[in-house]
Amino acid sequence: MRIWDLHTHFASTGLTAEQRAEKLLRVADRMGIERLCLYMGFPWSQDPAPDKFRAENDQVLSVLPKWPDRLLGFVYLNPKHVEESLAELDRCVKDGPMVGVKLWVAQHCNTPEVDRLVERAHELQALVFQHTWLKVMANYPGESTPLDFAELAQRHSGMPLVCGHTGGDWEQGIRAIAPLKNTFADLAGSDPVAGYTEMAVRELGAGRVLYGSDASGRSFASQLAKVHGADIPAEAKKLIFGENLIRLLTPILKAKGIKF
Amino acid sequence: MRDSSITLPRRDFLRGALAAGLLTGTRIHAAQTAERRTSLIDTNAWLDQWPVRRLTLETPAALAAKLTQNGVTRAWVSSFDGMLHKDIGGVNARLAETGQRFPIFEPIGIVNLSLPRWEADVAACATQHRMRGLRLLPGYHGYKLDDPRFAELLKLAGSHRLAVQIVVSLEDERTQNPLLRVPPVDIAPLPRALEATPGARVMILNWPHVAAGKPVLLTLQKTGVYLDIAMIEGIAGLEATLAELPVDRLCFGSYAPVFYFESAKLKLRESELTDAQLDAITQANAQRFLGA
Numbered sequence: 001m002r003i004w005d006l007h008t009h010f011a012s013t014g015l016t017a018e019q020r021a022e023k024l025l026r027v028a029d030r031m032g033i034e035r036l037c038l039y040m041g042f043p044w045s046q047d048p049a050p051d052k053f054r055a056e057n058d059q060v061l062s063v064l065p066k067w068p069d070r071l072l073g074f075v076y077l078n079p080k081h082v083e084e085s086l087a088e089l090d091r092c093v094k095d096g097p098m099v100g101v102k103l104w105v106a107q108h109c110n111t112p113e114v115d116r117l118v119e120r121a122h123e124l125q126a127l128v129f130q131h132t133w134l135k136v137m138a139n140y141p142g143e144s145t146p147l148d149f150a151e152l153a154q155r156h157s158g159m160p161l162v163c164g165h166t167g168g169d170w171e172q173g174i175r176a177i178a179p180l181k182n183t184f185a186d187l188a189g190s191d192p193v194a195g196y197t198e199m200a201v202r203e204l205g206a207g208r209v210l211y212g213s214d215a216s217g218r219s220f221a222s223q224l225a226k227v228h229g230a231d232i233p234a235e236a237k238k239l240i241f242g243e244n245l246i247r248l249l250t251p252i253l254k255a256k257g258i259k260f
Numbered sequence: 261m262r263d264s265s266i267t268l269p270r271r272d273f274l275r276g277a278l279a280a281g282l283l284t285g286t287r288i289h290a291a292q293t294a295e296r297r298t299s300l301i302d303t304n305a306w307l308d309q310w311p312v313r314r315l316t317l318e319t320p321a322a323l324a325a326k327l328t329q330n331g332v333t334r335a336w337v338s339s340f341d342g343m344l345h346k347d348i349g350g351v352n353a354r355l356a357e358t359g360q361r362f363p364i365f366e367p368i369g370i371v372n373l374s375l376p377r378w379e380a381d382v383a384a385c386a387t388q389h390r391m392r393g394l395r396l397l398p399g400y401h402g403y404k405l406d407d408p409r410f411a412e413l414l415k416l417a418g419s420h421r422l423a424v425q426i427v428v429s430l431e432d433e434r435t436q437n438p439l440l441r442v443p444p445v446d447i448a449p450l451p452r453a454l455e456a457t458p459g460a461r462v463m464i465l466n467w468p469h470v471a472a473g474k475p476v477l478l479t480l481q482k483t484g485v486y487l488d489i490a491m492i493e494g495i496a497g498l499e500a501t502l503a504e505l506p507v508d509r510l511c512f513g514s515y516a517p518v519f520y521f522e523s524a525k526l527k528l529r530e531s532e533l534t535d536a537q538l539d540a541i542t543q544a545n546a547q548r549f550l551g552a
Contacts, residue, residue: 027530030530031526136436136437136441191432194317195313195314215494215495219495221524221527221529222519225519225522228526
């Protein structure tokens with residue numbers, strides 16, 4: 001079974017980006033994970049200025065050539081700096097090797113600034129990943145909820161969009177995105193609570209569910225367990241572990257000549 | 261129900277996979293045929309209904325089958341009824357009866373220190389049900405670990421030769437039902453409570469979210485407290501934990517059926533552990549804790 005991890009970050013230990021990527025890959029190897037989508041650098045910034053997100057993207061760019069058949073880069077952008085983000089998108093995706101976009105918590109994703117970024121990403125065939133959470137004690141000021149994400153997805157119904165963490169509170173997140181056929185649920189970055197994947201498959205169909213870990217903060221083990229341990233057919237597990245993500249990335253991988 | 265048939269790693273396979281992956285970049289597959297099965301003692305399992313969600317493995321038969329398929333030879337179980345029910349005596353009696361029907365289960369009684377005559381529940385667990393351990397839910401039962409009743413419980417448990425498990429949390433604070441919000445238990449008072457009760461056998465379950473953080477955990481090592489692995493996170497999380505805490509205090513615990521059982525089991529593969537470390541975590545430490 002091919003396992004592609006939609007959602008990883010550098011390991012927390014190591015002096016250089018290369019050392020941290022090597023640590024991440026070494027552990028991924030133990031778990032049978034073939035490819036990792038890698039985004040954001042270190043240290044993290046929730047609301048990065050352009051110089052900061054460029055520097056973080058440079059860290060990712062620096063390790064992609066060493067492991068071209070293991071790592072796929074997503075460019076980290078900040079919608080508060082639209083022009084600089086559009087330029088960074090061109091630098092890293094149009095003119096560089098990256099294949100996706102990561103949007104985190106700087107600004108809610110239902111704002112017009114985000115529209116411009118996802119439209120440009122779509123032109124470049126890049127896959128857009130938007131972090132979402134729904135916290136009972138309140139989100140970060142700019143942190144998107146699955147309901148914000150649903151608004152964004154409705155406005156861009158012709159392009160695939162990934163709902164990061166499926167809202168964290170996945171029972172609500174799945175409900176929020178279920179009617180929007182262009183949306184995909186990222187299983188990453190929450191406790192391995194039984195029933196998560198079963199509900200996602202029931203409500204969305206296995207074709208709209210994506211395995212991701214949120215390593216290195218999360219364990220590969222706990223996140224793989226959401227699929228290995230789910231009471232779903234083996235064919236559904238194949239889709240979730242790799243085939244869905246490969247399908248979504250195929251246009252840009254082919255365009256860039258990346259073998260897979 | 262499907263058995264994912266996850267097994268544990270053999271060291272030489274790991275080294276080979278590592279070399280292949282990093283040196284050549286070739287596709288890596290977990291070669292399950294090259295792995296070995298290890299028997300497990302699960303120190304953190306539960307029965308009955310989790311209040312906010314139905315669970316596939318909530319019945320004793322379903323959980324026992326799943327655990328057996330995955331190499332568990334003994335599972336320490338308590339009842340989720342003990343979270344909110346006030347008839348704890350009834351909860352523990354049913355649990356004891358379930359333990360008789362399913363020999364894989366080691367019943368661990370719940371005691372709620374906020375109830376009148378909780379001491380009677382301790383006595384019933386020890387003498388009537390022949391249990392070897394108690395499980396406490398301070399967050400759900402409304403007391404802190406500097407409460408005099410907790411100190412009294414430790415002494416009473418010791419006199420009955422009962423081990424004590426303290427559950428720090430049951431659910432991520434961020435996703436709790438708004439009407440059932442329970443923060444992680446503050447374990448900062450625990451070292452002092454244990455100093456006052458030499459010989460107490462205490463294990464902390466679901467601990468990585470402890471409010472007091474790592475310094476308290478390090479202090480606790482001097483007191484002989486045990487820890488389970490169910491909520492350890494981060495890549496190679498057991499390796500990272502063992503860099504700071506001694507291996508003779510760490511026990512396999514799955515938090516099934518709330519968590520997918522595979523989470524804990526895969527953590528044994530994710531970290532590069534020696535055979536001695538693996539044996540300690542999967543069996544020996546738990547046997548020593550409950551059998552001491």
